[in-house]
Amino acid sequence: MAEAIAFLPARASVLSQRDNIVTDLARLVPADCLIHEERELAPFEIDAFISYRRVPLAVVLPRTTAQVAAVMKYCHRHAIPVVARGAGTSLSGGAIPQEDAVVLGLSKMSRVLEVDYSNRTATVQAGVTNLSISETVGIDGFFYAPDPSSQLACTIGGNIGMNSGGAHCLKYGVTTNNLLGVRMVLVDGTVIELGGKHLDAAGYDLLGLVCGSEGQLGIVTEATVRLIAKPEGARPVLFGFDSSEEAGACVADIIGSGIIPVAIEFMDKPAIEICEAFAKAGYPLDVAALLIVEVEGSEAEMDATLKDIVEIARRHQVKTVRECQSATEAALIWKGRKSAFGATGRIADYICMDGTVPLGKLSYVLEKTAEIVERFGLRVANVFHAGDGNMHPLILFNANDPEEAMKAEEAGNEILKLCVDAGGCLTGEHGVGIEKRDLMRHQFTQPELDQQMAIRSAFDEQWILNPSKVFPLEGRR
Amino acid sequence: MQTSFTPEQLLDPHVAESEKILRRCVHCGFCTATCPTYVTLGDELDSPRGRIYLIKDMLENDRAADEQVVTHIDRCLSCLSCVTTCPSGVDYMHLVDHARIHIENTYRRPLADRLIRSLLAAVLPYPARFRTALSLARLGRPFGPLLKRIKPLRPLAAMLELAPRAAPPAGSAPAISQMPQAQRPGRVAILSGCAQPVLDPGINAATHRLLSRLGVEVVSPQGEGCCGALVHHMGREEQALDFARTNVDVWISEIEKGGLDAIIITTSGCGTTIKDYGHMLRLDPAYAEKAATVSALAKDITEYLFTLDLAKLEPKKLTVTYHSACSMQHGQKIVAAPKQLLKAAGFTVRDPAEGHLCCGSAGTYNILQPEISGQLKARKVRNIEATKPDVIATGNIGCITQIASGTAIPIVHTVELLDWAYGGPKPAKLARKAKALV
Numbered sequence: 001m002a003e004a005i006a007f008l009p010a011r012a013s014v015l016s017q018r019d020n021i022v023t024d025l026a027r028l029v030p031a032d033c034l035i036h037e038e039r040e041l042a043p044f045e046i047d048a049f050i051s052y053r054r055v056p057l058a059v060v061l062p063r064t065t066a067q068v069a070a071v072m073k074y075c076h077r078h079a080i081p082v083v084a085r086g087a088g089t090s091l092s093g094g095a096i097p098q099e100d101a102v103v104l105g106l107s108k109m110s111r112v113l114e115v116d117y118s119n120r121t122a123t124v125q126a127g128v129t130n131l132s133i134s135e136t137v138g139i140d141g142f143f144y145a146p147d148p149s150s151q152l153a154c155t156i157g158g159n160i161g162m163n164s165g166g167a168h169c170l171k172y173g174v175t176t177n178n179l180l181g182v183r184m185v186l187v188d189g190t191v192i193e194l195g196g197k198h199l200d201a202a203g204y205d206l207l208g209l210v211c212g213s214e215g216q217l218g219i220v221t222e223a224t225v226r227l228i229a230k231p232e233g234a235r236p237v238l239f240g241f242d243s244s245e246e247a248g249a250c251v252a253d254i255i256g257s258g259i260i261p262v263a264i265e266f267m268d269k270p271a272i273e274i275c276e277a278f279a280k281a282g283y284p285l286d287v288a289a290l291l292i293v294e295v296e297g298s299e300a301e302m303d304a305t306l307k308d309i310v311e312i313a314r315r316h317q318v319k320t321v322r323e324c325q326s327a328t329e330a331a332l333i334w335k336g337r338k339s340a341f342g343a344t345g346r347i348a349d350y351i352c353m354d355g356t357v358p359l360g361k362l363s364y365v366l367e368k369t370a371e372i373v374e375r376f377g378l379r380v381a382n383v384f385h386a387g388d389g390n391m392h393p394l395i396l397f398n399a400n401d402p403e404e405a406m407k408a409e410e411a412g413n414e415i416l417k418l419c420v421d422a423g424g425c426l427t428g429e430h431g432v433g434i435e436k437r438d439l440m441r442h443q444f445t446q447p448e449l450d451q452q453m454a455i456r457s458a459f460d461e462q463w464i465l466n467p468s469k470v471f472p473l474e475g476r477r
Numbered sequence: 478m479q480t481s482f483t484p485e486q487l488l489d490p491h492v493a494e495s496e497k498i499l500r501r502c503v504h505c506g507f508c509t510a511t512c513p514t515y516v517t518l519g520d521e522l523d524s525p526r527g528r529i530y531l532i533k534d535m536l537e538n539d540r541a542a543d544e545q546v547v548t549h550i551d552r553c554l555s556c557l558s559c560v561t562t563c564p565s566g567v568d569y570m571h572l573v574d575h576a577r578i579h580i581e582n583t584y585r586r587p588l589a590d591r592l593i594r595s596l597l598a599a600v601l602p603y604p605a606r607f608r609t610a611l612s613l614a615r616l617g618r619p620f621g622p623l624l625k626r627i628k629p630l631r632p633l634a635a636m637l638e639l640a641p642r643a644a645p646p647a648g649s650a651p652a653i654s655q656m657p658q659a660q661r662p663g664r665v666a667i668l669s670g671c672a673q674p675v676l677d678p679g680i681n682a683a684t685h686r687l688l689s690r691l692g693v694e695v696v697s698p699q700g701e702g703c704c705g706a707l708v709h710h711m712g713r714e715e716q717a718l719d720f721a722r723t724n725v726d727v728w729i730s731e732i733e734k735g736g737l738d739a740i741i742i743t744t745s746g747c748g749t750t751i752k753d754y755g756h757m758l759r760l761d762p763a764y765a766e767k768a769a770t771v772s773a774l775a776k777d778i779t780e781y782l783f784t785l786d787l788a789k790l791e792p793k794k795l796t797v798t799y800h801s802a803c804s805m806q807h808g809q810k811i812v813a814a815p816k817q818l819l820k821a822a823g824f825t826v827r828d829p830a831e832g833h834l835c836c837g838s839a840g841t842y843n844i845l846q847p848e849i850s851g852q853l854k855a856r857k858v859r860n861i862e863a864t865k866p867d868v869i870a871t872g873n874i875g876c877i878t879q880i881a882s883g884t885a886i887p888i889v890h891t892v893e894l895l896d897w898a899y900g901g902p903k904p905a906k907l908a909r910k911a912k913a914l915v
Contacts, residue, residue, distance in 0.1 A: 032520075039545045040522055043530035048505050050478055061520055088521065089506040108519035127519065129510055152562070153510035278564050345503035345565025349478070399479035400500070 004409055005434055007054060007468040010100035014057065014080050021080060022058055025102070028070040033108065035059040044085070044103050048150075049093035049435055050399065051351060051409065056083065056097035061105045065183060065191060065221040068104065072219060073189025075102055081464045084215035086127060086158030089150045091341070091352045092433025094162060094214055098468055104219060106157045112136045113222065119197040121180060123224045126157030130164075133225065142227040145172035148429065149338040157220050163212030165429035167263040167337065168294075170387035172228065174429065176211040181224035184210060184217075187460045197224060209455065214431050215466040217459040231296035234262065236333045237306060239313050240287030240320035244268050244382070247289035248362035250316040251386040254293070255359055259308055264387030265292040265337055268366075271344075271383035271394070278343035279336030282329070284320050291386065292337060340383040341394065348379070348396035349405075351435075353412050355419025356390045356428035365422050369393050369415050376411040378404070390428030391419065417442050432470045440472055453477045478502045481537050490760060491575050492536060498572045499533050501565050502526075508559035508569075513835045514552050517852050522549045525559035525569055532576045541583035542576075550576050552846060554839040555710055556803035557749075561810075561833065570808075571756065574709070581712030589629035594711055597841050602671045602703030602720065611675065614640035635847035639878055641676060662785060663738035664694040666731055668751070671703035673744050673874040679905060680743050680874070683896035684778055688741070690900055691785055695741075698731040706750035709757075710840050721754050722764055728774070729767050739776040743892060745873040746840060749808030751775040777805065778892050779872060783814040790823040790898055797824045797894065798866035800857070800880065802873035803835050815872060815891045822898035829860040838879035850879075858883040868907060870894055 014021070022036045035041060036058045045053040057080070062068045075082050081101040088095050097103045106127035114123040115137055122133055122144065130151040133144040147166035148154055154164070160182065165174040172178065181195030195207040210217055241247040251264055267275065267283070267290045276283045283290060291313075295305045310321055324330045336343075344350045357365045366382065373380040373395060384392040393415055397408040416426050416439050426436045426443050440449065453471055457463070463476075480499050487493045508525035509515045515524035522531070531546050542550075550573065559569050586594070600606045614637050624634035667684055674681060688695050705720030728740055742748040750757075755769035797819055805811050819826045837843055837853030861869055862884060869888040871877060881888050893904040 032518075035520075035522065037545050039531065039534065039543065040549075042534050043521055043527040046504060046530075048503070050504050087506050087509055088526075105521070107515075107521065110519055131510075150505065150507065153506045153508075278566070339507070339564035342503060342505040342507055342564030343566075345501050345505070345567075349503060405479075 003052065004406065005052065005438060006473060007052075007098050007434070008473065010098060011079070011081070014078070014100040017078070018057055021078070021102075024074060025058055025060055025071065028074060029060050029062055029067050033061045033063060033067070035061070044088075044097065044105075047085070047088040047090040047093060047095040049091055049096065049351070049433065050349065051405065052093055052096050052434055054096055054098045054101075056101050056103045057099065059103040059105055061108045063108050065185065068185045068219055068221050069189040069191055071102070071104060072185050072187060075464060076188045076462070079462050079464060081467050082219075083466050084157070084161065084219050086155030086161070087129065087150075087153045089154045090158065090162065090431065090433055091354065092162075092427070092430045092435040094431050094433040094466070094469060095158070096434055106155060106219075106221070109221060110155075115227075116197065117142070117227070120227045120229075121197045121224050122227055123222060124156055125222055126160075126220050127155050130154050130156060130159055137227055138230075141230050143230055144225055145169070145178055145228050146175050149341060151338070156223050156225065160211050160220050160223060161213065161215050162429065162431035165385065165388070165390060167265055167334075167385055170264060170385065171260055171262045176208060178226045179207065179211055179223060180226055182207065182210060182220045183222035185219045185221060187218060187462075187465055192218075195224065212431070214433065214470050216456055216470060217465070232298045233302060234294055234296040234330070235302050235306075236263075236292050236294040236324050236330050237309075238284065238320070238322040238324075238333070239291040239293060239318050240284040241289045241291070242287065242317065242319055244289040244366045245363040246316045247291055248366055248386070250291065250313055250318070251362060252359040253312050253316070254309055255387060257308070257312060259305060261293050261305065261309065261387065262296050263292065263294040263385070266290070266382065266384050266386035267292070267337070267340070268382040270379065270381035271340055274343050274347060274381060275336035275340050275383070277346060278339055279332050281332035281336040282322075283333075283336065284322070287319055292333060337383070341392075344381060344394050344396070349399040350381075350394040350396050351408055351412055352430070353391065353393045353395065353415050354427050354430040354436075355416050355424055356388070357419050357422045357424035359389050361422040361424070362386065362389060362391075365391065365418060365424075368418050372414045372418070373411050376407045378408060378411055385428070388428070389424065413439060434469055437468075437470055438472050440470070446475060449475065450477070478504055478533075480533065486537075486539065491578070495532070495536055495572055495575050498568045499529065502529055502567045503565050505564065507564060508562050508567075511558045511562045511833050513554060513556060513558065513837075513853055514849060516834065517849055518552075523552050525563075528553055528576075529567070529569065529572065532572060535576070535579065542580040543584070547580055547584055547586075550580060552849060554803070554835045554837070554842050556835040556839060557807035558803060558833050558835065561807045570753075577710065577712030578714045579712075581714070587629065593632045593845070597844065598708050598711060598713060598716065601707050601841070602705075604671055604675050607672055607675045611640050631847050632844045635844045635850070639843060639882060641878070661692050661694050664696065664735060665739045665741045665781070666696050666698050666728060666737055667741045667743070668704065668747060669697060669701060670744055670747060670874075671707075676874055676878060677890070679893060680890040683890070683893045683901060683904070684741065684743050686901050687782075687892060687896040687899060691787075693785075696731060696735070698727045701727040704747040704750045706746055707840055709750060718757060718761070721757055721768065722761075724751070725754060725758070725764060725767050725771050728771050732770070737774055739781050740771065740774045741778050741781055742775060743778050743872070743890065744875075745777055745802045745805040745809060745811075746875055748775060748777045749804040752809060777809060777811055777872060779815040779818055780809075780811050782818055782892075782895065787818065787821060787895075787899065789821045792825070793823040793898070795824055795868065796827060796864075796866045797868055797870045798827045798829055798861050798864045799891070800829065800836065800861060800869055800871040800876060800888075801832055802871055802876045803839070805872050806833070815870070818895055819870060819891065822895055824894065824898070827864040827866060829857070829864050831856070831860050836876050836879050838873075838875035840875060843879055854879055854883045862886065868894070
């Protein structure tokens with residue numbers, strides 16, 4: 001397949017030293033932490049953004065921060081590119097390596113190190129999955145709030161790299177609002193600590209800078225995150241509409257009225273059908289669009305909030321309102337929603353967009369998205385975090401048809417430009433990665449990019465950390 | 478996911494099937510999180526997504542299996558936890574089946590591995606040989622520590638450790654149904670099985686008693702053998718299909734004799750395979766239809782009992798932690814029925830944390846991969862013991878043997894507790910425990 005997005009050319013000086021590099025790495029990590037056989041490298045050539053692939057030079061899976069530091073120190077000395085990898089669930093290709101890169105996988109560093117209820121924090125290794133934090137503290141009535149749909153598998157390290165969001169971030173904020181501290185290995189192997197168990201630290205907010213830096217400022221090996229007490233109760237309610245436009249307008253009205261539900265999720269008809277087929281959650285199949293609105297608190301609180309929301313929905317000709325009756329039902333409703341992307345695989349391959357738009361423009365962008373996709377002769381399913389305007393059009397295509405694959409990418413680019421032009425941005429939570437790199441120019445001016453690149457250079461002068469990503473190849477410093 | 482098979486490759490029905498399975502995968506990575514080996518080893522090569530990639534690469538390039546691919550496929554437990562998790566509906570079970578056959582056909586294993594696999598395939602599926610082997614194992618146990626020190630012989634040490642220390646208790650004779658034929662709710666055959674009747678004949682005895690008491694006519698057709706799962710999971714397809722055909726013949730002739738409402742299986746590992754006979758024999762015109770009939774009739778004992786509306790009994794002061802075998806929850810998707818039956822029978826039922834993770838038994842896995850199996854066993858036992866049960870219940874003899882080797886808490890088959898609750902004798906293992914307490 002012809003590729004629209006170029007990777008940096010592999011450094012010949014690195015490729016020619018391959019065997020020596022492997023020999024040297026073998027001295028830095030135990031044997032079962034180093035992968036270098038051709039066959040075994042193949043599965044690491046890709047993440048969940050399936051359009052691009054590059055087999056890496058080697059993969060190291062360290063067990064300790066000291067091992068990460070040793071590998072970084074070595075790669076820095078020899079100018080070998082390093083691509084960090086958590087669970088490889090990136091939808092923007094953030095973890096796709098390149099031929100001259102060492103993949104630094106954190107999957108063996110997956111322990112919860114400390115739970116501190118008096119400070120309401122958990123300190124975990126970077127390879128711990130998002131969900132397992134909540135599972136660990138759930139029994140004591142706490143949880144970790146940001147919940148990307150891939151939370152079952154994705155790691156906290158990857159969440160920090162992409163500043164991930166999730167359905168429940170409407171109320172609780174995204175990763176950066178829930179991250180208190182990190183232990184990070186700098187490009188030359190130096191280990192630093194940023195933040196701690198407190199809310200703010202002296203000096204520049206480097207922690208804020210690291211969160212969302214896509215593996216380009218250093219390798220986070222440990223994180224301290226905020227824990228939140230579980231609400232008394234939580235109840236997802238399904239609102240069905242006859243048109244996506246009405247559903248979109250309803251979302252803007254709910255937020256505009258000052259109500260902050262925990263989550264407002266949107267699904268259009270194709271998405272409802274896909275999710276129902278997998279989860280059998282009882283989503284209404286006779287509506288054009290569905291909102292999952294979750295409220296929480298005491299029974300009286302939930303009743304009162306819901307009453308207000310139902311009133312607003314009525315103004316938008318809501319067709320069905322269904323309150324969830326049991327915990328099992330609630331779990332199924334969320335299971336269906338959170339599996340939406342994967343479940344789409346039942347009917348087609350897809351690429352998932354991640355633009356964010358102002359809520360007042362939701363209906364407009366949905367309508368235009370449908371037009372764009374239709375113009376390319378493709379299909380689209382929409383399932384996204386409506387409450388914060390974070391859209392995820394899934395463009396369906398056949399990966400075995402190169403022409404269709406190319407069309408899907410082009411349609412995707414147009415949709416993201418549409419989001420930016422509507423006053424939004426390229427990425428809500430998936431990161432820029434390789435997917436949106438060349439669209440950065442549509443969002444930022446050269447001086448704006450220069451300033452960001454200056455910061456990147458301050459951390460990594462040689463640009464060896466995840467080098468092909470985020471910044472367009474032309475006009476780099 | 479994109480695939481690149483040639484039209485010629487796709488003429489092979491096995492390749493065509495695998496291609497279809499691969500096309501469904503969108504590489505989302507959810508499966509890694511619930512895979513016991515990924516959770517244990519933290520290496521994507523030992524996760525479903527990694528294995529799928531290795532298999533795809535091998536099949537697309539028409540390449541013989543090599544040491545690397547074999548290492549990672551061998552480490553797969555076939556627990557099918559990934560199949561439960563996968564939102565895209567990737568049929569990993571049949572993909573890894575195909576890979577195992579391909580490995581068996583194209584890869585020459587090291588000598589010790591070959592010998593041990595041949596030994597297992599020649600002994601385990603045959604009750605008489607297995608019984609003899611168990612007696613020998615008791616004699617051989619003192620050599621265990623020595624064998625453990627020699628890496629290629631570790632599977633032998635694992636075998637010795639797993640062999641029960643005492644002769645299994647004999648089951649008491651089943652009662653004969655007293656209900657007039659016309660009122661009987663059904664006529665069923667019970668799979669005798671191969672390893673289970675040797676390791677624990679009490680399970681089928683309890684099944685027989687309970688069903689008879691409920692008025693079900695129970696037959697035990699002559700001539701059936703191992704279901705084929707043990708060799709099937711080693712990629713020895715011909716041997717597996719021979720077992721399948723034998724059993725299909727036996728049950729079809731029983732159906733012709735007097736009709737069958739169900740083929741009752743008390744080992745969920747076998748259940749998963751028998752329910753797959755229709756698929757395994759789909760390319761055999763002489764057997765495809767008959768095999769599909771058999772698969773449709775195959776029912777786990779708890780699945781069948783659940784249809785019989787058993788009476789709700791008074792609560793008992795006994796806490797049961799239910800361990801759902803992988804072949805039960807992932808292979809056959811039977812999740813609620815066993816627990817609901819136990820609750821209705823008056824037991825307090827608890828679920829262990831990480832219930833989706835395998836205990837490490839997985840057929841011959843605990844013999845062939847003793848290190849990973851041992852870690853999974855320890856984790857499982859820790860989670861079960863944290864629930865402080867009086868007894869553990871499960872539906873698979875493999876899990877019973879595995880977990881029993883790691884805890885002092887008695888572990889029985891679910892049907893033994895149900896038989897006891899509905900008028901049968903107390904399971905021998907519980908009776909022994911009570912005595913020990915006195």
